[in-house]
Structure formats: C-alpha cells, structure tokens
Amino acid sequence: MKAIVDCNSFYCSCERVFHPELDHKPVVVLSNNDGCIISRSDEAKKLGVQMAGPYFKAKPMIEKFGVSTFSSNYNLYGDLSWRVMETLRVLVGKKNVEVYSVDEAFLDLEEMPSEKLQQLSIEIKETVERWTGIKVSVGVAPTKVLSKIANHLAKKNKVATQCVVVLDTEEKINDALRRTPVDDIWGVGRQYAEKLYRFQINTAKDLQQMDIEWAKKNLGGVMGVRLIKELRGETAIKMEEELVNKRMIATTRMFGQAVDNIKDIKEAIATYTSRAAEKLRRQNSAARTVSVFIVPKEQSHNTYFRHGPTISSYITLPAATSITQELIKPAVQLVNTLYEEGKIYKKAGVMLSDIVPDDSIQGNLFCAPAKNSNRLLMTMMDNVNFAMRDDVLKFAASGTARDWKMRQELRSKRYTTRWNELYEIK
DNA sequence: TCTGGGGTCCTAGGACCC
C-alpha cells in the first residue's frame, strides 16, 4: 500500500503557524509580484476566492470580507516543508519517504500490516501537526493514483473523515471511484477531461473500465495506459528511490514593473543565472547549454490574459561548467542578440540544460580546466547565501539598484531563518 | 495598471547514418 500525505492549504497554514489568531479566519497567499492567488484557506474558498485568479480582480472582495493577505515568503515555507518531511522520515523510515513537492510526500507502506494502516495514518497526521503546526491529509490505497483519490476525498470531507481515508478493500475503492469525477484524477488535466466528458466517461469508475488500447490511442499513449492500470490497482508508477538530479534547471521571473532598457534586462539575467548556477551546484552538477528568453509586453488591450511571443536563444559551451561567472558571460551575450530597442519587456528567464555530474565533466582539449580558486569562491558564496536563504553575496553584473525586482509588499517575517526576525513573545 | 514559477514525461518528425 502507498500513502500520500498532503499539507492542507500549505502556504496559508505556514502563515497561521506564526499568526494563530488567523485560525478559522479567511487567509490567502499571493504569487511573486503579488500577481495571483496561489493558496487559500478553507474559509477563503467558501467566500468564493478563485485559485490562481488575479489578485487585483479579487481585491474588492478580499477587502470587503477582511481576508488576511500575504505575499509569498519562500524562506518560511521552505523551512517548514523541511520540518514536515523530516517528521515523516522519523515516523516511517527515511527510505520510505518520497518527497513529491514542497507540500506533498508519498510513503511506501508495503511492509505495514493492513489492519494497522488506519491507526498509522491517524498517528502520522497528529504527529506532524503536533511537531510542526501544519495540518495534513492522508490518503492510503494500493497505487499512487488511487492514494491521490483517497486523499482528495479526505480533504473534501474533513469533518467526516478527520482528514484520513484508507482504501483497503475492493468495495471502498469502487465507491471512491464512483464518487470521483474524471477531472479530479491525478494525471487528467483540462484537455483530457474535456475529451473524456465528450466520450461520456464521467467518473473515475467509468475510466477504470475503459480498454487499455483505447487509452493508448486517446490519452497520450503510455501515460494513459499507466493511468488505467493504476486505477485498477496495478502498480504502474513506482516509488522514486533516491533524490534524482534535475535534468533542466530554470530561473524565470516576471519583472516587478515593465523594463524598457537593456541594462536592466542584463542585470536580471545575470541574477537569474546566479540563482540557477546555485541550484546546479547544490546537486553537484554542471551544465553545458545556457538558454535565455525574454518576453515583450503584449500590445493589445485584450481583457484576457495572454503571453506575448517569447524570444529565446541558446549557447552550447565548449565544456560543462558550474562556475557562475562562466555561465553569466554567455547568458548576457545572448541578451544582446535578443533585445530589440524600443520594445518593453515584462518577463525574462534563464535555463540550464545538458546537465552532467560535476565530477565527470567531459574535458575539452582547447580549454584550460576550471581553476580551483573559482571553485572555492563558489563554495564560499553558496555557504553564506544558503545560511541566509537569500543572495546576500552576488556578482556586480547582477546590479545593485534592481528596479526590475519583484514586488512583495505583504510578506511576513522570515521567522525561522533570520535571527533579527524571530518570533517574539511578549 | 495589475494575471507565478519550476519542473517532468512523452511523441512526432526531421536529419543523418549504413
């Protein structure tokens, strides 16, 4: 059996840990730039605040009902996420925890006797809450897809289920499948949901009974086949063993305000490259391809949100590297080829790919090997910046005024990663 | 005026090889 543990309204819950007076009150958390709403408490959901909706549209309602609003505080969420995951590792063993996202983890419970699963799930839920202050929901079932369905049902009926649903018999599974519309299934997005409804496939039970060949043809080939197998209780998506290195690393941002000069864009690109290089070194990798893209502001005054055309290009380096300066240089060069005078830009990004392990960099006959002093400098910068969870040390190319930086007007304090922002009890 | 950021996997199709 497998479990999925999912934090309830994670970012909102993190804010509540340090604002207990907000329990049972509506809370929302905004994306970078205070652009849209990315986490809502149950009370905010009940008021009708839409997920991923633009903040400025919801603002009148938010003010009317006195919804507490926060800019995203990733220092805080990252730290609390780590505490939740550590708690799970203590409870079920390190090797049985697969961190799936900042607020979710799969647990491998194969060795657990089935009659103990309900009890264990309750214990997990209660311990995480006691140790971290974060409320979670637990779904248990034979496969990952089914456990996601269990979790969904637990969240939908918090009072009746106490946030724990265990699907350990055929009967319970079938009942759960009948109560789950296809668009609530993990792996079915908007496109597939529309298609399924057109075929009169309305519930997870309907989908489970479809032919494998049909899935292959209509639901994205092997992905569809896996999905149906998982719904039938047959494992098709395995637990990931250890931490796998990323094969692509990206840092992209909307600008706090639109940018109309190449200097600011270069600064932004240098900053994003530094951040991406940091992620690269954290997994002991090096990259050989640097891609840069910039997005001009859309001209039309359409009421609908549309992405403008993305202008992008890439450079493949003679040898893979993880040294920030060596990556900034080509990235900034690319900006020269992409930037067009007179246009206004609202977003930019850097992507590193062709990623290889740092210790097996393919040498290049025509290049000197990376100097050790550079490595030492990188390690030193990483240590300082990691301890502060921010880029306290940076390269001059990143700029100092940084007019393009994102807005975060409503951010709470970094209670757990800054000495001078510690929580105070009077 | 104001709409996030960071990933994964898969497929089709083109280029190229013998």
Added chain:
DNA sequence: TCTGGGGTCCTAGGACCC
C-alpha cells in the same frame, strides 16, 4: 524509369503536476 530498411539522435511542442 525505378528510389529500401532499419536505426539513432535531436528538437519542438503538447500535456500534465504542484
């Protein structure tokens, strides 16, 4: 005039996830 068969590698793009 006729124009094989099998393979690999790469890229772009679609779909999905949180």
